[in-house]
Amino acid sequence: MSRRTFNPNLNPYVAKVQEHSDIIMAQHDDGVPDTEGFISLSKPIVVDLGCGAGNFLRDYALLFPEYNFYGFELRYKRLVKGALKFKKHNIPNVRLIQARAEDLALWFPQGSLKEVYVNFPDPWPKTRHLKHRLITPGFLERLSGLLEENGTFVFKTDHREYFDPVKSLIESSGLFEVTGYSEDLHHSPFNEQNIPTEFELLFKTKGYPIYYIKSELR
Numbered sequence: 527m528s529r530r531t532f533n534p535n536l537n538p539y540v541a542k543v544q545e546h547s548d549i550i551m552a553q554h555d556d557g558v559p560d561t562e563g564f565i566s567l568s569k570p571i572v573v574d575l576g577c578g579a580g581n582f583l584r585d586y587a588l589l590f591p592e593y594n595f596y597g598f599e600l601r602y603k604r605l606v607k608g609a610l611k612f613k614k615h616n617i618p619n620v621r622l623i624q625a626r627a628e629d630l631a632l633w634f635p636q637g638s639l640k641e642v643y644v645n646f647p648d649p650w651p652k653t654r655h656l657k658h659r660l661i662t663p664g665f666l667e668r669l670s671g672l673l674e675e676n677g678t679f680v681f682k683t684d685h686r687e688y689f690d691p692v693k694s695l696i697e698s699s700g701l702f703e704v705t706g707y708s709e710d711l712h713h714s715p716f717n718e719q720n721i722p723t724e725f726e727l728l729f730k731t732k733g734y735p736i737y738y739i740k741s742e743l744r
């Protein structure tokens with residue numbers, strides 16, 4: 527089966543994505559996930575949805591070489607920047623997936639994921655755009671099937687109007703037990719274990735509080 531044919535006329539980073547096909551995976555043109563370049567699925571698997579330019583994955587992977595990391599991201603430039611970082615630091619255990627976070631279940635078997643992170647997702651603040659938000663009851667249901675026993679889901683945002691409904695959805699789903707919660711992560715006991723993301727550091731310099739919720743599969 528052939529790899530996905532990216533359109534290099536779209537933007538210059540499309541061609542650059544192809545130069546890093548050892549790290550960046552994508553769907554085939556027929557919509558089938560290209561998992562040929564996946565690292566082993568037998569190790570603990572950590573997934574970062576909307577990983578941006580990969581800072582969180584880089585810092586986490588350097589701390590835990592025994593885990594395997596996968597980041598979902600749509601934007602070509604950020605994918606390329608991420609791949610360059612992993613190569614610069616000789617990090618062998620990260621792969622990036624150019625696909626929608628909503629399609630997570632196409633890529634991994636049921637019960638296979640140790641940790642899933644959604645860090646600073648696009649908040650879609652306008653009422654008519656709320657339907658674009660990633661976290662929905664259906665998403666949480668699919669996520670619960672993908673997590674392994676005691677698997678965890680972590681959500682961080684600077685956007686209270688997104689955080690409050692996500693917290694309610696998690697609590698009312700009956701699928702997860704909340705094991706960590708803060709409305710000011712950087713001044714909470716959870717900060718000690720926290721790995722800040724690129725956007726998180728940006729919001730920190732602006733003095734915004736960071737909302738954090740960690741939940742474990744029941």
Ligand SMILES: C[S@@+](CC[C@H](N)C(=O)[O-])C[C@H]1O[C@@H](n2cnc3c(N)ncnc32)[C@H](O)[C@@H]1O
Nearest residue numbers: 576577578599600601626627645646723724725
């Ligand atoms: C606000 S940025 C946060 C990036 C990173 N998580 C951080 O905290 O620094 C949100 C990222 O999610 C990506 N994104 C948005 N919708 C997505 C989707 N449906 N699937 C995968 N990535 C998505 C965007 O391209 C962007 O890089």
